[in-house]
Structures are given as structure tokens and as C-alpha cells.
Amino acid sequence: MSYQLELFGEECIEKPIINVSSIPQRSPFRYPGGKTWLIPTVRQWLKQDNKTVNELIEPFVGGGIVSLTAAFEDMADHITMVEKDEEIAAVWEVILNGKNKWLADKINSFDLTTDNVITELNKPDKQIHDIAFCTILRNRIYHGGILAKGSGMIKNGENGRGIASRWYPKTLHDRITSIAYVKEKLHFITGDAFEIMEQNINNESAYFFIDPPYTVAGKRLYTYSEIEHERLFALTAKLKGRFMLTYDNTAEIRQLADRYNLPYRTIPMKTTHHLEKTEIIISDNFTWWRSNLNN
Ligand SMILES: C[S@@+](CC[C@H](N)C(=O)[O-])C[C@H]1O[C@@H](n2cnc3c(N)ncnc32)[C@H](O)[C@@H]1O
Numbered sequence: 541m542s543y544q545l546e547l548f549g550e551e552c553i554e555k556p557i558i559n560v561s562s563i564p565q566r567s568p569f570r571y572p573g574g575k576t577w578l579i580p581t582v583r584q585w586l587k588q589d590n591k592t593v594n595e596l597i598e599p600f601v602g603g604g605i606v607s608l609t610a611a612f613e614d615m616a617d618h619i620t621m622v623e624k625d626e627e628i629a630a631v632w633e634v635i636l637n638g639k640n641k642w643l644a645d646k647i648n649s650f651d652l653t654t655d656n657v658i659t660e661l662n663k664p665d666k667q668i669h670d671i672a673f674c675t676i677l678r679n680r681i682y683h684g685g686i687l688a689k690g691s692g693m694i695k696n697g698e699n700g701r702g703i704a705s706r707w708y709p710k711t712l713h714d715r716i717t718s719i720a721y722v723k724e725k726l727h728f729i730t731g732d733a734f735e736i737m738e739q740n741i742n743n744e745s746a747y748f749f750i751d752p753p754y755t756v757a758g759k760r761l762y763t764y765s766e767i768e769h770e771r772l773f774a775l776t777a778k779l780k781g782r783f784m785l786t787y788d789n790t791a792e793i794r795q796l797a798d799r800y801n802l803p804y805r806t807i808p809m810k811t812t813h814h815l816e817k818t819e820i821i822i823s824d825n826f827t828w829w830r831s832n833l834n835n
Contacts, residue, residue, distance in 0.1 A: 566612060568631065568676060568715050570685040570706060571603030572761040575751055577809065578786070581821065582606055585784050586615045586747060588828035594618065595746045597781075599733030602628065602762075606749045611722040616747070622729045622736045624764045627675040627687060629730035634672040635719050636728050646673050648713040652704055657681065657693075680706045688763050733767075737775050746781035754788040769793075773800045776822070785822040797822055805829060 563579045575582070586593055596616035598607045601623045610616040623629045634643050646669075650656070661674055675687065681703040682691045694703055719726075729736065733752070740746050752772055753765040769792075776785050777800040787793045789806055797804045803826060806818040823829075 564609075564612070565605075566608040566715060566718070567603040567605045568635070568712055568719075569603035569628075569679050571605070571679075572684055572686050573751075573754065574603045574605055575786070576605050578807070579605065579609055581807065582609070582749065582784070583613070583615065584828050584830060585782075585823070586610060588782070592617055593747050595620070595743070596749065597736060597740060597743075597746050598622065598749045598751075599736050600750065600752050601632070601728075602751070604632070606751070607726060608719065608722075611725045617725060618727065619725050620727050620729065620736065622731055622733055624730070624732055625687075625762065626730065627671060627763070629728070630668050630671040631675050632728040633730065634669050635716055636723050636726055638672075639669045640716060640720055640723075642669055643672055643676075644713040644716040647676060647716070648709045650677075650709065652681075652707050652709075654693075654703065657703065676712065680708075680712075684761075686761055688761060688765070690760065734771065734775065737779070740781070741775070741778055742780050744780045746779075748776075748779060748781060748783040748785075750776060750783060750785040752785075752787075755790060755792060756788050770796060773797070773802065776800070777802055779824070782824055783822075787820045787822065789818040789820045793820055805831070 563576055565576065567574070586596070592614060593610070593616040595618045596607065596610050597620045598604070599622045601607060601621040604621055607619045607621045611619055621632060623632065631643075634640065650660075657677060660677060663670060663674075666674065678687055679685045681693050683694055684691075685706070694705055696702060733750075737748065737750075740748075750772070752767055752769070753762050755769060772785075773796045776783055785802075794804070797820070802822045804820050804822040805826060807821055809817050809819050
């Protein structure tokens, strides 16, 4: 596997590059903990029954790369995306059910200066499309795309480009506009992952892609980073549909998987400062698994 060094502001995050050309980047977000690198495995999982999935449910949707890829590549007919964070949710609401074109044009025409950013962020009485714009703006100009409290603007960035390091207005405009072509398949809910999973516990035809905030790394990355991990395992174990649950590879997570009789595999992932890291993939079955996919 080869790796590329990505500079997120002053942070160095190393990510695997796996057939990058085969993983189109379709999300308007640069998402901390995003699963673009896992897409080859997700494709394998979604195609395990050799037919288009009727319903894909993504309860912790974040930047939504899995849902978007499934929609664009015709791997699922109906896709339900759920996110609790109101700022992230505003972006999905506006793209899928609101002023999609306004958002795309606003990004494209915005003059990115620190003064203009401050004016936008401090604007009073924001409506949902203003919140969506500010979320995209912060996601692009804050360290590592992190929106959680304590994060702040990139200072130096790549080649001294500062806040403009990750601001690609035309690309963002085109991604947002393109999503409109598949939006009939995408259904977004601002809400709680546990609720949607409980409502669909007996849904045999659903596929659940479950990517919660992790136990260790999740804390500084998201506004909503605390979840009851054991409850998530208990609920996942009861699902009648197919599922893929991802986690950091820790003793605590392996114990939970064992406690709920859930089979798992590990998958390599390189991260900050050359650390070789593995993640855990838990699934109802592994007949679809090809271990060399991400190597
Ligand atoms: C690991 S991230 C998902 C990343 C996503 N798979 C991607 O590739 O962009 C987890 C997400 O779950 C959201 N979240 C946390 N608690 C939640 C809850 N109870 N219900 C729904 N979403 C929640 C967080 O805001 C965060 O966006």
C-alpha cells in the first residue's frame, strides 16, 4: 500500500491511498474520521447479495461518503442518512431539501478574506442556509476540518496559503450541484442514530453502515462525541438486516464484540506521525470479505 502525506493546517495526517481514482470524492465536507479510504471494502460489502440493495441506512452519517457513493454508483435504491449535529445536518438539509443552488453559488462567489469570514460567522439571526454555509466555511478553514469546540482557523496551511489551503470553491460548487442528480434516493433525518436503528431493528432488507464516534479518537473531533458504546453493540447484535460497524481497534471494543458474539476483522490504516493503526470491522457475516482489498 502506498501513502500520501496530507497537511491539514499544521497537522500531519497520513492516509492510505488505495486506487484513489476509483474513489471519487463526492462529499462537500473534509470529514475528520471520514471513511473514503474504506470505500473499496464498503463496495464489496454492499454487493454481497449480487443485487442492488433496497435500503441503506447510515445512522452516523457525518460527511456522508458512504451514502453518496452508494447513490452515485447505483448500489442502493433508498438511502437514509441520519446525523445529530445540527450544523452538519443543516448542510444536508439544504443540499437535499432546500436552497441547494443558493449554497453552491454562495460558495463559488465568496471572497475568502479573514474579515469576510468573521462577518459571515458573526451574522445574527442565521437561517438554515446561512448555517449550512458557515458550516462548510468552518469545515474548510479550521484545523483538520474539525468543528468541535476548541478548534480554530488554519494559520499557515499548505504553501503558506492559510485559510485558503482547503477552500476549493468551484469543486465544492460542483459537488453540491452534482448531489442534486441523485437526491431522489437520499433521505436525510436530523436525529439520533439509536432511534433510527431501533425503528428498523426488524427490517430484514436493510443494510446498516454504522460509523460512530470512536472511543479514543472521537473526543476532540465532533461536537457530539459521547455515545453509549455498549448500547450500540447490544442494538447492532439485534438487527435483522445486514450491518457493518466500524471501530478503533482497542481491547475494550474487541471485548464488546466478543460479549455480543459479533464477528470482526481488522483492517490496516495509517495515521498521524507514521503510526501503523488498524481499525475493526464488525459484520453479521464475512462471506463478502476479501482481506487483500486494503493492502
Ligand atoms: C465517525 S463520524 C462519521 C463519519 C462518516 N462515516 C464519514 O465518512 O464522513 C461520526 C458522526 O456521528 C455523529 N453523531 C454522534 N452521535 C450521534 C447520534 N447519537 N446520532 C446521530 N449521529 C451522531 C457525529 O456528529 C459524527 O458526525
